[in-house]
Amino acid sequence: MKDKIKTEFENRLKHLLKTKLSSGNLIKAINVYAISALSYSFGLIKWSETDLDALERRVRTTMTSRRYHHPGAAKERLCLSRTEGGQGVIDIHNLHHKQVENLRRYFYERADIDNRYEILVHVDRNYTPLNLNVIEFQPISQIRNSTDVIDLWKQKPIHGKYPHYLGLPCTDKEASTIWLKKGELFPETEGFIMAIQDEVISTRQYQRAILHQDISSTCRRCHQTAESIDHIINGCSTLASSDYLSRHNNVAKIIHQELAFRCQFIDIKTPYYRYQPNDVLLSSAFKLYWDRIMTTDHTIMANRPDIIWIDKLNRKGFLIDIAVPLSSNASRTFAEKIAKYVELAHEIKAREKLKEVRVVPIIISSTGIFAKTVTEELKNIGCQQLIHEISKSVILSTCRIVRKFLQQS
Numbered sequence: 204m205k206d207k208i209k210t211e212f213e214n215r216l217k218h219l220l221k222t223k224l225s226s227g228n229l230i231k232a233i234n235v236y237a238i239s240a241l242s243y244s245f246g247l248i249k250w251s252e253t254d255l256d257a258l259e260r261r262v263r264t265t266m267t268s269r270r271y272h273h274p275g276a277a278k279e280r281l282c283l284s285r286t287e288g289g290q291g292v293i294d295i296h297n298l299h300h301k302q303v304e305n306l307r308r309y310f311y312e313r314a315d316i317d318n319r320y321e322i323l324v325h326v327d328r329n330y331t332p333l334n335l336n337v338i339e340f341q342p343i344s345q346i347r348n349s350t351d352v353i354d355l356w357k358q359k360p361i362h363g364k365y366p367h368y369l370g371l372p373c374t375d376k377e378a379s380t381i382w383l384k385k386g387e388l389f390p391e392t393e394g395f396i397m398a399i400q401d402e403v404i405s406t407r408q409y410q411r412a413i414l415h416q417d418i419s420s421t422c423r424r425c426h427q428t429a430e431s432i433d434h435i436i437n438g439c440s441t442l443a444s445s446d447y448l449s450r451h452n453n454v455a456k457i458i459h460q461e462l463a464f465r466c467q468f469i470d471i472k473t474p475y476y477r478y479q480p481n482d483v484l485l486s487s488a489f490k491l492y493w494d495r496i497m498t499t500d501h502t503i504m505a506n507r508p509d510i511i512w513i514d515k516l517n518r519k520g521f522l523i524d525i526a527v528p529l530s531s532n533a534s535r536t537f538a539e540k541i542a543k544y545v546e547l548a549h550e551i552k553a554r555e556k557l558k559e560v561r562v563v564p565i566i567i568s569s570t571g572i573f574a575k576t577v578t579e580e581l582k583n584i585g586c587q588q589l590i591h592e593i594s595k596s597v598i599l600s601t602c603r604i605v606r607k608f609l610q611q612s
């Protein structure tokens with residue numbers, strides 16, 4: 204029976220992985236369609252811990268074979284919920300133990316009122332997975348809880364950085380994992396960004412330090428420093444004016460378009476990658492500037508924020524500046540932006556006779572982490588509904604940057 208069930212489970216899994224489902228729908232389908240082939244047998248057929256491990260490994264290897272899960276990525280992520288930064292596959296161990304526990308409870312409850320059940324409880328000396336004769340047997344105690352799994356993930360020297368930043372008190376976890384919760388990426392892209400977050404991409408530094416290959420770890424493009432994943436996604440001088448800039452501009456375009464639409468400068472929205480912002484948009488109620496140098500009476504060095512938005516009716520101004528740094532630099536970048544534009548804010552406040560001018564730093568890390576301060580800032584400009592679009596655009600850009608980089612030998 205076990206072999207039959209395993210075969211059915213594997214067939215269903217393979218079948219699903221051949222479909223063109225988005226990552227979120229694929230995982231739902233695995234949970235509902237493939238894993239249910241197993242769960243009917245839980246509590247009836249004896250599955251050992253080793254058996255359950257093998258089933259879980261099967262999910263992982265099947266997903267790896269289609270590049271939906273990187274072989275070097277943290278395996279803890281596979282069964283962690285998507286709101287915790289995982290992929291959200293049902294934990295087969297936990298499902299098994301819960302089901303056994305539920306069935307045991309059922310038999311004990313019935314045994315109180317029905318003599319036949321009482322007899323069954325008495326004679327089941329480990330003949331069935333329920334092991335009813337042993338009252339102390341508690342399968343539920345073996346359940347892995349997500350806090351322990353996250354701790355395991357965090358403790359890993361290479362994989363642990365991303366969960367560390369995701370778990371910081373200043374991080375908005377809900378915003379930072381919204382791309383996973385929505386699950387709109389291709390499964391392969393989702394697997395790829397997770398490998399980037401887990402820092403298991405085959406960079407030269409990884410090949411040298413982890414795979415012990417005899418090659419130089421210097422960056423293949425700028426030849427200046429070690430080619431780490433952080434270097435590729437944020438630090439390579441050869442990408443600064445092209446790929447990093449376009450990743451940054453995509454975020455700016457999403458926000459600009461939303462403001463332009465709300466202020467009725469445009470009637471219809473286009474996908475952000477096709478949107479071309481106008482440098483200056485003026486109406487009786489609003490002013491909206493894109494990447495424009497503001498001339499001031501005395502010299503101010505920082506005079507070119509990405510977006511300036513002035514609401515004449517409410518006499519408020521916003522200097523919006525975007526950055527996509529490494530997770531480790533995000534909070535510092537936020538503070539730097541505020542300090543950088545404070546002088547310009549004063550100047551514009553006086554000149555436009557406004558009540559308030561606010562510096563709005565929109566900082567999202569290149570692997571998709573939002574700080575709580577940033578989601579607050581997005582709320583201040585009425586753009587909190589853009590969090591998903593912003594994070595998706597950053598993640599897709601980061602994936603594109605790494606793919607393109609690795610193609611060059």
Ligand SMILES: [Zn+2]
Nearest residue numbers: 422425439440
């Ligand atoms: Zn470089």
